[in-house]
Amino acid sequence: MGINSCQGNVENLSSPSFSSSNRIHIGISSENLILEPDIKSLTQQATKKSVEITAKGSVSLTEMACKGELDAIAIADEMWPSIKCPEASWIDTSDSLYQTRIQFALPTKTAQQLGWDQKTVTRQEVLAALKSGQLNLATTIPTYSNSGYNTLLWLTREAVASNLAPEQITPGSLEPLQSIYQNLAQKSESTSYLAEKLAQKWQPNTLAALYRFLYAPDGTALYHKGQKLPLSEPVTLIEVTPAIPVTPTWFVTTKDEVLKQKLIEEKFKSLESKNPNTFKQLRQLNPPYDASVARETTPVAPVHRQLLANFHPSIRQKRWIVGIIDASGSMKGDGYNQLLAAFEQLLLPKNAQANFLYSPYDRFDLVIYQSNTAYSIPYDQKLNIGEIRYNLWQSLSTQVRPKGGTPVDRGLLTGFQTALDIPTDYKIEIFLFTDGRFNNPVTPELLNFYHQLQDRDAELTIVGAGNVDSPQLQELAGKLDARAIISQDSSKTLDELFKAFREAQI
Amino acid sequence: MHRQQRLLSQIASSLLTIVLPLLLRLLGVSWINAIAIGVIVGLAGLILTSSLSRRVQSFSTWIAYLLVAIAALLIVLFGIPQIKENFQAPELVYGYVGGERYDLLLRNNKVKQLLLNADLQLTEGTVTKKGSISQLKFLQSSRTSNQSLDFIWTGDAPIAEGGKQLIEAQGKRVLENEATLSDPLVLVVNKADADTLVANKFFATQSFNQYGFTHTVDTVKLADLLEGNLTWKDIGLNQYASVPGVIMSNARKSNGGVMAETLIGTVWHNMSLGSLSDKSGLQTSADISQFQPLPTTTPPNIAQKMKQLRLRSGFAESTSSKIRVQLEEGGNPWALTYYSVGKQITQANSNFTLVSLSHTLINSNQFLSFSEQGSKLLQIIQSPEFQAVAQEYGYGNPKGNWIVLPDPSYEAVRSLTGIF
Numbered sequence: 003m004g005i006n007s008c009q010g011n012v013e014n015l016s017s018p019s020f021s022s023s024n025r026i027h028i029g030i031s032s033e034n035l036i037l038e039p040d041i042k043s044l045t046q047q048a049t050k051k052s053v054e055i056t057a058k059g060s061v062s063l064t065e066m067a068c069k070g071e072l073d074a075i076a077i078a079d080e081m082w083p084s085i086k087c088p089e090a091s092w093i094d095t096s097d098s099l100y101q102t103r104i105q106f107a108l109p110t111k112t113a114q115q116l117g118w119d120q121k122t123v124t125r126q127e128v129l130a131a132l133k134s135g136q137l138n139l140a141t142t143i144p145t146y147s148n149s150g151y152n153t154l155l156w157l158t159r160e161a162v163a164s165n166l167a168p169e170q171i172t173p174g175s176l177e178p179l180q181s182i183y184q185n186l187a188q189k190s191e192s193t194s195y196l197a198e199k200l201a202q203k204w205q206p207n208t209l210a211a212l213y214r215f216l217y218a219p220d221g222t223a224l225y226h227k228g229q230k231l232p233l234s235e236p237v238t239l240i241e242v243t244p245a246i247p248v249t250p251t252w253f254v255t256t257k258d259e260v261l262k263q264k265l266i267e268e269k270f271k272s273l274e275s276k277n278p279n280t281f282k283q284l285r286q287l288n289p290p291y292d293a294s295v296a297r298e299t300t301p302v303a304p305v306h307r308q309l310l311a312n313f314h315p316s317i318r319q320k321r322w323i324v325g326i327i328d329a330s331g332s333m334k335g336d337g338y339n340q341l342l343a344a345f346e347q348l349l350l351p352k353n354a355q356a357n358f359l360y361s362p363y364d365r366f367d368l369v370i371y372q373s374n375t376a377y378s379i380p381y382d383q384k385l386n387i388g389e390i391r392y393n394l395w396q397s398l399s400t401q402v403r404p405k406g407g408t409p410v411d412r413g414l415l416t417g418f419q420t421a422l423d424i425p426t427d428y429k430i431e432i433f434l435f436t437d438g439r440f441n442n443p444v445t446p447e448l449l450n451f452y453h454q455l456q457d458r459d460a461e462l463t464i465v466g467a468g469n470v471d472s473p474q475l476q477e478l479a480g481k482l483d484a485r486a487i488i489s490q491d492s493s494k495t496l497d498e499l500f501k502a503f504r505e506a507q508i
Numbered sequence: 509m510h511r512q513q514r515l516l517s518q519i520a521s522s523l524l525t526i527v528l529p530l531l532l533r534l535l536g537v538s539w540i541n542a543i544a545i546g547v548i549v550g551l552a553g554l555i556l557t558s559s560l561s562r563r564v565q566s567f568s569t570w571i572a573y574l575l576v577a578i579a580a581l582l583i584v585l586f587g588i589p590q591i592k593e594n595f596q597a598p599e600l601v602y603g604y605v606g607g608e609r610y611d612l613l614l615r616n617n618k619v620k621q622l623l624l625n626a627d628l629q630l631t632e633g634t635v636t637k638k639g640s641i642s643q644l645k646f647l648q649s650s651r652t653s654n655q656s657l658d659f660i661w662t663g664d665a666p667i668a669e670g671g672k673q674l675i676e677a678q679g680k681r682v683l684e685n686e687a688t689l690s691d692p693l694v695l696v697v698n699k700a701d702a703d704t705l706v707a708n709k710f711f712a713t714q715s716f717n718q719y720g721f722t723h724t725v726d727t728v729k730l731a732d733l734l735e736g737n738l739t740w741k742d743i744g745l746n747q748y749a750s751v752p753g754v755i756m757s758n759a760r761k762s763n764g765g766v767m768a769e770t771l772i773g774t775v776w777h778n779m780s781l782g783s784l785s786d787k788s789g790l791q792t793s794a795d796i797s798q799f800q801p802l803p804t805t806t807p808p809n810i811a812q813k814m815k816q817l818r819l820r821s822g823f824a825e826s827t828s829s830k831i832r833v834q835l836e837e838g839g840n841p842w843a844l845t846y847y848s849v850g851k852q853i854t855q856a857n858s859n860f861t862l863v864s865l866s867h868t869l870i871n872s873n874q875f876l877s878f879s880e881q882g883s884k885l886l887q888i889i890q891s892p893e894f895q896a897v898a899q900e901y902g903y904g905n906p907k908g909n910w911i912v913l914p915d916p917s918y919e920a921v922r923s924l925t926g927i928f
Contacts, residue, residue, distance in 0.1 A: 080833055081823055088761075094607045094637050094827045101836065165751050167819050244749045247837040259633035267615075291838075298749040299822030299839035 026073050026261070029056045029063035031148065032194035033213045034076040034099065034250055035227075036284075040277050041076065041269065048268035049261065059192050060148040061086070061358075073256040074265050078148035078193075078213075080251035085306045095262065096253040097270065100281060102288045104152050104246035105214040105239055108137070109206050110221065113238035122241045122294040125160040132157070132209065133178060138187035140210040142196050144313050145358035146504050148248065149193040151310070153211040154317075156246050157182065158309060159298070166301050168308040173316040184319040184429075191504050197224040201231035210237070213248065215287035244296040310358055320363035321506065322428040326417035327398075328436035328467070329372040330408035337468025337495045338404050341435055344499035349395040351388050359503055362387060365428065367420050368394055371413030373406030378420055410436060411443035418451040421460060430460035431506040434484075435499075438471035444481045452482060463487060465502045467495045517557035525550030535591045541582060548579040598629035601881045603636075603659035604646070606763060607827030608849055609689075609873065610637040612901045613661070619897055622888050628881060639827045640667050640763030641927050647674045655680070659882035661688070661875050661889075663763020666770075668874030669918040680878055687872035688889050689848075689903040692910065693771055695725060695754075695863040696831075696850040701745055701841040702861050708744035711863060719906035720851060720862045727867040728793040731775035734817055735785070745841055753821030755835060755843035757828045759925040763871065764828030766925050768844040769814060771869050773924045774802050774913050776810050785809075793866050793911075802916035806923040814924065835860060846871055848902030868910045 026045050030038055038055060045053045056063070060077035067075045068087035076099065083093050106128070113119040116131070131137040142150030161178045162170050187208035190196035197216050201224045204210070216225050221237040223230045254265045274281045291297075327341070347353045354360035365387065368379045379397045381390050414434065421430050432455070452462075464479045466472065466488030479486035485505075489498040529546035533539060555572035605613055613619060614630055623630060638646065640663035647660075657680075662668050665687075672682050697705075702723050705711040710733075711723040733743065733752050740748040754772075759765035776785070778799050784791045806814075818824070822839060825831055828849045835843050835853065842863075843850075850862050877883045888894055895903075921927070 080830075084823070084826065088826070091636070094639070094830065096830070098833050098836075164749055165820055245838070247839075249833050249837060251833070259631065263632040293747070296747050296749040297838040297840075299753060299755075299820070300834065300837065301822055302819060302824060305819075 024051055026051050026053045026265075027056065027071070028053060029058060029066060029072045029075040029077070031060040031063055031076065031078045031250075032057065032192045033078055033102070033149075033216070035194070036280060037076060037099070037273060037277075040273055040280070044269040044272055044276060045265065048264040059142070059146045061146050061151070067092075067253065067255040070255075070257070073258075073261065074252065074254045074270075076250065076252045078250050079152070079248050081300065081303070081306065082148070083253060085303050085310070088303065090255070091257070092253055092255045092262075095255075095266065096251050099250040099252060099273070100284045100288065102214050102248050102250065102284075103291075104149055104156070104211050104248060105217060106242055107210050107212070107217060107221065107237040107239050109204060109208070110236045110238045112137075112206050113240060118240050119238045122243050122292060124243055125156065128209070128242060129157055129160045129178075132182045135181070135185065137207050137209040138185055138205070139182055140188035140196060140200055140204075140208050141186065142193050143189070143191050143504055145310055146191050147193055149196075149211060149213060151306075152246050152248060154179075154313065155301070155306070155309060156244075164298055166305045166309075168304045171305070171308040171312055173312070176312060176316040179317050180319070183317050189505070191501060194226055198226040198231065200224060201226065201233060204233060204235065204237065206235075209240075214239075215284065219287070241292055241295060243294060244298045245291050247297075311355070314359060314361040315363070318361070319429045320361060320365075320427070321431050322365045322367070322421075322424045323506065324367045324369065324417050324421045324424075324430065324432045326369045326371070326413045326432065326434045326436075327402075328408060328410065328413065328434075329370050329402050329404045330439075331372075331405050332408065332437055332439045333404040333468050335468065336493060337437065337470075340493075340495035341467045341499060342399055344496055344503070345398055346395060347500070348503050349391045349398075351391060354391075357500075365424075366391065366394055367417075368398060369413055369417040369420060370398075370402055371409050371416070372402075372404065374409055374412075376409060376412035376416040378416065408436075408440040410434075410440040411445065411448065414443055414448055415451065418448065418455060421455055422451065422458075426458070430455065430458060432460060432462045433502060433506070434462070434464045435467045436464070436475070437468035438466060438475035438478070439469075440474070442478075442481075444478070456483075461485070461506070463502050463506065465498055467499065513557075517554060520557060521550045521554035524553050532587060532591075535587075537587045537590045541586045541590065545579050545582050545587065548575045548582070552576045552579065598624060598627045599881050600634050601628050601630050601658045601885055602634045602656050603630075603661065603882065603885075604638045604643045604657075605635055605661045606640050606643075606663060606873075607637050607829040608764070608846065609661060609901075610635075610829075612898060612903075616897055616900075619894065622891070622893055622897075623885075626884055626888055628884055628888070630885075637827075639757070639761040640671075641759070641761045641766065642826070644670055644674060644927070647671060647678075658879040659875060659877050659885055661873065663873065664767055664869070664871045665874055665915055666918045666921045667763050667766060668872075668876060670922070671876055673918070675876070675878065682876055682878060683883055684875070684877040684886055686875050686877075686886060686890070688875050688886075689871075689873040689895075689898055690905050691846045691848050691871040691873060691903060692865075692868045692906065692908070692912075693767055693844060693871070694721070694847045694850050694865060694868070695730070695842050695844055696835060696853050696860050697723070697842040697863050698835075698838075699859055699861045702863060704744045710743045714864060719847070719904060719908070720854060721864040721906075721908065722861045723863040724909075725863055725865060726792045727771070727865045728775055728779065728796060729790045730865070731772050732779065732784075732790045734772060735776070735813060736816055736820060738790075740841075748839070748841065750822070750839065751820050753817060753819075753840060755831055755840050755845075756821055756824060757831060757845065758824035758826050759818075760927055761826040762828055764831075764845050764849070765824060766921055766927065767869050767871060769925050770802060770916060770921055771844070771865075771867075771913065772817065773806065773810055773814060774799065774869075774916070775867070776813060777802055777807065780807065780809065799867065799911075799913050801914040802920040802924060804917060804919045804923065806920070811924070832856065846902075847904070847906050851902030851904065864908045865910055867913050869915070870912055 042053050063075045064082040064086045141153050144150040144154040162175045223232045252270045381393045462484035464484050464486045525546050529542035532542035552572040552575035555568045714721045714724045756768040757765040759769045778796050779785045831843050832853045854860050875886050
């Protein structure tokens with residue numbers, strides 16, 4: 003098996019489940035999926051139990067481990083547990099797997115034009131090129147994915163101070179980064195998925211930030227889910243200074259002491275001896291730094307917490323989210339309940355803050371369609387945004403009950419009209435939450451409204467919620483040039499919704 | 509006929525004399541007791557299986573019965589307790605151990621055997637890996653679960669004193685508070701940088717290399733640099749972008765971090781007493797005639813400087829045993845930590861070397877025992893056999909030309925580090 007082959011699926015959104023006596027539940031972040039087959043087989047050998055792998059971003063996996071939902075994690079950097087749950091009993095039960103770095107890359111022609119192919123580029127030069135719009139960044143969501151966070155931290159240290167103190171991270175000091183994150187070339191919730199997007203479309207002025215070993219060394223391909231994806235134009239790996247080192251690390255997080263010992267001794271400490279070639283190739287793909295590359299310390303944990311908490315309020319563009327919600331009879335059940343649970347997390351400020359989704363500037367409209375009508379949930383415009391969020395949540399959870407038919411055409415029309423009234427300084431995000439059990443709603447009138455929204459750079463995401471008619475939703479997404487996020491069963495709706503909300507945040 | 513009977517009797521008795529001690533030994537009776545019982549029972553057997561008429565006349569039967577009685581008495585007095593002890597499961601011992609000593613105590617086969625010989629058993633379930641300060645916090649926060657604790661193997665004397673105070677405040681008796689392994693603070697440094705620093709006269713080459721030290725540094729000069737008024741470039745290191753700091757473990761969680769901050773804080777305090785802090789250029793230990801311990805309340809200027817140093821030094825691990833990750837990431841050329849940790853790092857990664865400090869603090873790795881089992885474990889840890897194994901883990905009790913600075917009080921350490 004090659005270094006970039008893996009059986010795992012970074013988009014595998016299996017719902018979190020608690021470890022049981024018959025099953026070992028392990029979380030692996032996308033860059034560590036190269037080790038998934040060995041982790042799985044060694045765990046089975048050591049414990050004689052079935053193994054469930056959850057593939058998510060490192061930040062999300064750490065949060066699951068902090069809640070006691072996983073027996074072990076292999077994440078992208080060792081600092082996350084100290085940031086998220088520093089008092090966890092398992093925080094010292096860890097060791098590093100290998101060393102890598104965040105690697106920037108540019109299409110070779112652009113790199114040559116800038117003269118970046120023959121030199122070590124300073125952070126100051128990178129920041130200037132991004133701020134001026136000469137280059138656009140392709141990165142992952144900083145509050146979810148380690149590579150996106152490290153890239154943000156690196157840029158922040160140039161914009162604010164190399165030796166960051168928590169109190170230096172303020173809306174004012176982060177303002178210089180707004181233009182970068184409001185004009186991203188590509189974005190994704192995971193590094194692996196970002197690589198796939200870039201392989202499909204890599205604009206000449208796109209500066210990508212991925213892990214070093216996701217690039218073919220000659221810059222002609224990227225790796226995604228074990229496949230080598232050729233690039234239409236070759237890219238040049240840009241050497242930058244200071245470096246952005248990353249140390250993927252395992253933690254054994256189970257409270258079962260016998261299991262803990264087995265997972266440490268017979269699994270993680272045996273990984274390299276089980277497959278020495280993988281580790282040898284990893285070392286080859288992560289060569290030592292050039293002598294011209296400077297190094298800097300990793301900031302203290304309070305700095306990371308402050309930056310994470312400030313990303314949504316202070317850096318990304320403010321959003322106006324229009325949720326078009328299918329409340330027809332077919333939505334009744336688990337899927338709709340999970341939809342409500344997701345909105346509770348998104349709308350209530352305390353929950354949104356805990357999920358790193360909160361910006362005090364975000365606004366919302368909720369459009370409900372059921373029976374033969376569609377309507378916006380009303381709220382008093384004079385209220386402050388916190389009260390509006392709360393009122394919307396109260397109305398949705400207590401007054402809306404799934405019933406009747408599915409007038410999706412009316413829902414979309416009302417939602418699009420609502421979106422067109424949104425002030426121009428907001429980024430418009432429209433979500434259609436539905437099970438897809440309806441006839442074709444696309445009419446010339448609807449398309450007319452939609453084209454007006456596209457002119458305003460609005461984005462439409464169709465989220466399969468409930469017992470989904472997948473082909474119907476895919477067809478609708480194709481007609482409206484929308485992004486479709488569809489789960490295979492209703493029990494996974496909550497994960498799908500969180501993913502949709504996260505991706506809409508950047 | 510009599511001759512044949514006598515021969516059979518002799519054979520049977522001899523066999524009994526050999527087999528019985530072996531059997532008793534297998535059951536756990538000591539060799540001396542087993543042989544004594546075997547010989548006595550063998551003799552009794554020999555007498556009793558001899559010709560009946562001769563025995564009656566010679567009263568030897570009574571002698572044989574007396575021998576059997578002695579053997580029975582020996583078995584009751586010594587044999588049965590030893591057999592019972594042999595079949596008894598080793599006693600589980602509950603406690604906390606600082607991260608860097610965990611593998612030594614829990615995972616070394618020679619140590620496991622030493623524990624087994626003493627009928628003690630330590631498992632991942634009974635012993636928790638916990639930094640010394642985390643131990644204190646846990647002791648403070650969870651009063652009920654502390655009752656089953658047999659021991660804590662903590663850090664230096666001031667921290668152990670804090671633990672003792674907390675435990676005693678909860679009505680639990682501390683049976684022993686003893687030093688175990690002697691472990692000085694040292695610098696672990698990127699080897700190429702160490703050579704550069706020798707060339708720039710910041711380090712000196714160490715001639716006394718028996719314990720792995722290749723260089724030595726004046727601690728006052730180091731502490732003065734860590735005040736943050738100079739850059740890495742000023743001492744010849746060009747590849748570091750940050751302002752000088754030093755990798756330390758988290759003083760809010762780990763004794764290693766507390767000691768590192770205490771060492772630097774003590775030097776800063778003495779520089780301040782001698783009005784050396786504001787002098788230009790790097791000061792040296794020659795400028796301080798006598799070192800005073802840290803005061804009970806940290807002066808505000810030292811507290812502020814320490815806060816800044818923590819920020820410059822960056823991400824702090826919760827235990828000294830994880831410092832290697834930060835060193836290998838390369839944002840800082842050095843780490844201030846225990847000799848034992850440094851020894852393990854330099855053995856695992858040849859890019860790093862050990863640098864001794866002119867003035868240092870020595871971690872005594874205090875062991876607090878709360879029960880008979882805890883005290884038995886302490887005896888094992890203090891045994892020459894255990895100390896020999898500990899050397900494999902870097903606890904080599906290194907000797908050097910350093911001066912050991914005076915230990916501060918627990919209150920002084922608490923004030924400087926803000927651990928509570």
